[in-house]
Amino acid sequence: MPITQAESARLQRRTGMAQDDFAVDNDGVLTLLNNADTRACVFLLTDSADAQAEGLCSVYEIRPKGCQTYPYVLDTKDEAVLDQGCPHRSQFPDPPEDMAFTLLNLEERILREGSSD
Numbered sequence: 001m002p003i004t005q006a007e008s009a010r011l012q013r014r015t016g017m018a019q020d021d022f023a024v025d026n027d028g029v030l031t032l033l034n035n036a037d038t039r040a041c042v043f044l045l046t047d048s049a050d051a052q053a054e055g056l057c058s059v060y061e062i063r064p065k066g067c068q069t070y071p072y073v074l075d076t077k078d079e080a081v082l083d084q085g086c087p088h089r090s091q092f093p094d095p096p097e098d099m100a101f102t103l104l105n106l107e108e109r110i111l112r113e114g115s116s117d
């Protein structure tokens with residue numbers, strides 16, 4: 001999950017973790033790390049590596065915007081769609097009308113930060 005610098009700073013403040021412990025810089029885009037054992041986000045409380053397993057987000061109140069908008073993602077035409085990789089996508093309605101705008105804004109912020117280094 002890509003995150004902004006501000007979201008990283010908030011996660012560091014609230015968890016006491018160093019950025020390197022929860023995110024990696026992928027070509028200028030900060031991305032949440034996965035736990036080596038569970039293969040899920042480092043903030044997901046779960047013991048299972050099964051993608052269908054139950055889990056709780058340990059930073060739910062301050063989770064990044066991309067987490068809040070998931071499983072809505074942009075397709076190749078920049079339209080908001082349900083992520084085909086999400087096993088729970090059938091439980092979500094079609095994307096709200098303004099979702100593409102929200103996702104494009106988020107993408108622009110993340111990419112702008114990456115290109116300003």
Ligand code: SF4
Nearest residue numbers: 041043044057063067
């Ligand atoms: S919602 Fe929480 S556990 Fe899920 S990807 Fe975001 S930070 Fe990680």
